[in-house]
Amino acid sequence: MSAAAAGALTGRATPTPGALMADTHGLSRRGLIVGGGTVAAAAALVGTPAHANGRHDDDDEELLLVNGRIHTMDDRDSVVSAVRIAGGRFTAVGRDAERGSSANKIDLRGRTVVPGLIESHSHFISLANRPGYHVAEWELAKNVAEVLAFLKARRKTVPPGGMITAMGGGTPRMFAEQRLPTRAEIDAVVPDRPVFLYQSGFGPARVNTLGKQFFESITDLPVTVAEDGTIAGGNPNMANRALYHLRIRQTFADKQRSALDAMAFTASVGLTTILDQTLVATANGTLNPAALDPQPTDGLPTLNHFRMYDAWLSLHAQGRAFIRLQLNFLHNQGFIAELGGLDKQLPELRERLKNQFPFFGDDMLRTGGIGEWAAPFAAPTNANGYAVWLESQRLVAKARWRNENAQGGSATSTAAIEQVVAAYEQMDAEFGIKDLRWGLQHADYATADQLARLKKLNCGVSVSGFRWLGGLPRADGLPAGPLFKDILASGIPMGMHEDGIHIAPHNPWFALHYATTGLNVLGQQINPGQQITRQQALxxxxxxxxWYLNREDDLGSIERGKLADLVVLDKDYFTVSDAAMRDIRPILTVVDGKVVHDTGALSGRR
Incomplete structure (x- = not known):
């Protein structure tokens, strides 16, 4: 792209290639977190000292919360009024917490408090690598006007020439008008910054006038933009090509900023711990490392799966990460004929199992297991593919790693689940896996027999809460799934997930609403007879x-000795209407004993 063409971005001085992703400076940590904006929070934390790698100074980090309705989620489902925190852990809960004073005391004024929410299936690292100045909040919008309001607010924190992006989490189905904003509508609220809105995982996209000028100025791998600002998906996928041009302009500092933004948005919706299920890597993996760099055909779910953690790792090393992250490792190598026999297949998985450790790290960042799959799922009718998939299960079992399987859309198939259950039983017979806590993701239509067999193997299930977005009532009147009530009744360890960032939003309150009401985004009942209570969903x-993350001794409830993660809510989750419950937002989020999100709603917190 020529200098003159690049100058078309703003009509002013030509920006450097990094200007599109340039950092924001000069904001204080307190001012940003109180404001609740992700950009603000991220920028404010840049360069701010924080506790490093879970270490605390017990003398000056005590926090006392009083006068609340604190749902501890302990074995008795106790509700208490106070909790005391020191050194990153809960040190007293209930009446014991109220004994003695504290220099850092918060009056909750009767607000509802719950443990920090845990996400057991997310593609979160993708969010942490979004190019530009990302507007994650657009997934919370109910209509086009709210999308525009989020874009307008974001513009205030973006320097001239900076590209405003909104990707993945928001789709037209979520908005009342069932469409994205028009080019003219975006221009009206953001006339002086380029804007790029990208739907779901593979486009299409919509830009404003400056965005159109930017992409049309690119002569190397040009992007076609329609007059209304639409960048088409399809083949060739121009939206993916546009995404590529933003990705290759990212600097490492840009990626750090994006990771901080992602953490801040996560805290703002009440999630304090994430199990990342990584991304679909190029199928030939390490056989062609150059193919892992950004490609013009890549959609949002594709990143270099070796380097995509670098920005987060650097922030964690500096003590600046403030959301807990656990990393699974997905492997996308199916049958590759040129490798030869079965003993030569799965080279990347074999190297992973030899050279990395499961559950290795600290309280804020650690590895997990193999997932959401060890090799692409293939039925026995696909002889080579099935042989490789089954061999991947065997390699994981032999190496004594935790293993998960998710079959995407076919997870709604009882036959696909049966294949997984039978393979797990075979692995237990060969190697013994009961102590490894293998898992099944989605599990929408698991039968009572399948659940009983998984439970016997000490397996757990993480059940999808994202069917609210795309699901429609079935013609036969049966549930669209998951069978929340039946799965819970089986007694198998059950968690929930939103599977956010690409196919669904990151916000857990949408999933909680669906599990308890069965209503889709259009208000239609799609899961009759499978609703669970709000207490069960929480x-x-x-x-x-x-439990699903193997961290029940430290997380999941507000109890003495556990890690101090909690969320103060703007509404009472247990008593508000169904519609209001879906709109719950935290006013205060605490992770590791630190306030990481604060709207200022509690008096004295500004």
Missing amino acids: RAYTRGNA
Whole structure:
């Protein structure tokens, strides 16, 4: 792209290639967190000292919360009025917490408090790598006017020439008008910054006038933009090509900023711990490392799966990460004929199992297991593909790693689930896996027999809460799934997830609303007879997910000795209407004993 063409971005001085992703400076940590904006929170934390790698100074980090309705989610489902925190852990709960004073005391004024929510299936690292100045909040919008309001607010924090992006989490189905904003509508609220809105995982996209000028100025791998600002998906996928041009302009500092933004948005919706299920890597993996760099055909779910953690790792090393992250490792190598026999297949998985450790790290960042799959799912009718998939299960079992399987859309198939259950039984017979806590993701239509067999193997399930977005009532009147009530009744350890960032939003309150009402985004009943109570749904997102992450001793409830993660809500989750419950937002989020999100709603917190 020529200098003159690049100058078309703003009509002013030509920006450097990094200007599109340039950092914001000069904001204080307190001012940003109180404001509640993700951009603000991220920028404010840049360069701010914080506790490093879970270490605390017990003398000056005590926090006392009083006068609340604190739902501990302990074995008795106790509700208390006070909790005391020191050194990153709960040190007293209930009446014991109220004994003695504290220099850092918060009056909750009767607000409802719950443990920090845990996400057991997310593609969160993708959010943490979004190019530009990302507007994650657009997934919370109910209509086009609210999308525009989020874009307008974001513009205030973006320097001239900076690209405003909104990707993945928001789709037209969520908005009342069932469409994205028009080019003219975006221009009206953001006339002086380029804007790029990208739907779901593979486009299409919509830009404003400056965005149109930017993409049309690119001569190397040009992007076609329609007059109304639409960048088409399809083949060739121009939206993916546009995404590529933003990704190759990202600097490492840009990626750090995006990771901080992602953490801040996560805290703002009440999630305090994430199990990242990584991304679909190029199928040939390490056989062609160059193919892992950004490609013009890549959609949002594709990143270099070796380097995509670098920004987060650097922030964690500096003590600046403030959301707990657990990393699974997905492997996308199916049958590759040129490798030869079965003993030569799965080279990347074999190297992973030899050279990395499961559950290795600290309280804020650690590895997990293999998931959401060890090799692409293939039925026995696909002889080579099935042989490789089954061999991947065997390799994981032999190496004594935790293993998960998710079959995407076919997870709604009882036959696909049966294949997984039978393979797990075979692995247990060969190697013994009961102590490894293998998992099944989605599990929408698991039968009572399948659940009983998984439970016997000490397996757990993480149940999808995202069917609210795309699901429609079935013609036969049966539930669209998951069978929340039946799965819970089986007694198998059950957590919940939203599977956010690409196919669904990150916000857990949408999933909680669906599990308890069965209503889709259009207000239609799509899961009749499978609703669970609000207490049961919240338990799945706290205690259930803590078990699924192998962290029930430290997370999931507000109890003495556990890690101090909690969320203060703007509404009472247990008593508000169904519609209002879906709109719940935290006013205060605490992770590791630190306030990481604060709207200022509690008096004295500004």
